[in-house]
Amino acid sequence: MKRCAFLSMDSLEDFFAYDHMLFEPLKAAGWLAEEVSWRKTDVDWNVYDVVVIRTSWDYQDDIEGFMACLQRIEASSALLQNSLKIVEWNISKNYLKDLQSQGINIVPTLWFNTFVLAELQLGFSHFDTPEIVIKPLVSANSDHTYRLTSENLKQQADQLKAVFAAREFMLQPFLNAIVDEGEYSLFYFAGQYSHSILKQPESGDFRVQEEHGGQLKSIQPCEEMLTTARHCLAALPADVLYARVDLVRYKNEFAVIEIELIEPSLYFNMDAESPQRFVDAFIEMC
Incomplete structure (x- = not known):
């Protein structure tokens, strides 16, 4: 064996x-x-x-x-x-720049190497939004991810400066669709579609992971979701055994939040056939 x-x-x-x-x-x-x-x-x-x-x-x-x-x-x-x-x-979210350069719609993003409060404050006017999200380029489980208003940013400036002193990070508008609708995940094994879910945060939160109280629901993806996911897979630098494409609705279109290729939960509990699909893909590639 x-x-x-x-x-x-x-x-x-x-x-x-x-x-x-x-x-x-x-x-x-x-x-x-x-x-x-x-x-x-x-x-x-x-x-x-x-x-x-x-x-x-x-x-x-x-x-x-x-x-x-x-x-x-x-x-x-x-x-x-x-x-x-x-x-x-995939380990740094800089890969989103690669996707964007290939015409794939991503959540609008500003990129930073150093923490300068005045530069971050410009994000509100740049995105025309009352709230922003700051996250490291290398992260998991929403670690060191902050949802901030202009006032929160000022109040937490010292703490944030300490957190991001040695970390590259990104700035994005907070998307109300994440709390109003949720975040979609499409799963692919050896390039073949398997299943999809909708992840919705707990009331009062914006993080969709189960560890933070997020709720899961199986869904059938629309053609726009599937097309976006296919474009993402085509943009990868090598074949993959598994991929999770995370999408959110932004200005009536679906935008890529992340492509998870390292250690994503694949939510086998949400589709009874998905474990066997994974094993079939595993045998095909290994």
Whole structure:
């Protein structure tokens, strides 16, 4: 039986994770899967045929250590999915510039290397919005993501300056559609569409993750969503085992918030056939 490692955190106790739903269909296909923490430095990756990056949801706390782990895997005989090339492209949200240059509609964004309060304050007039969102270029789980009014920005300036002193970050208008309608996620395995969900934040919040109280609903995507997602996949620098395209409605069109290619939740719990689709894609690519 072949062996597959799912790259994970040390503990998923405080998270919603659904990769265990893959273990039985993988076993039926001749693959033994197990979770292995990316923080373990004594793993012999050569004993695995494939390593799939999955629930490494704390990688943003130690980017250098995480990348060093992936480089060790890449140097072993194991196949890394998604590939190191894809991770290097996707780990910073600078990739959104690549998408935009290829004609893909993204949420309007300003990019910053340093925190200068006066420059950030111009974001309100630039976007013609009463609220903005600041987030790091490298992040997960909405860590260090702030929804701010002009007054909040002034009040929290010292705190924000400390948070972003050593981080590149981005500025976007806060989109009311996220709280009024929600954020859409479309899932693809080996380039083939699998399923879609709508993620809606808890009342009073804007973060859609389950860990922050977000609610999930299965949906059928419209053709505009599917077309946007296909354009995103075509823009990637390499083939991928899995992709999650996150969309939000902006000025009556769908805009890309993110393409998640490193460690997205794939919400196998929301579609009964999705675990088998993933396994079929896994066998095809591995």
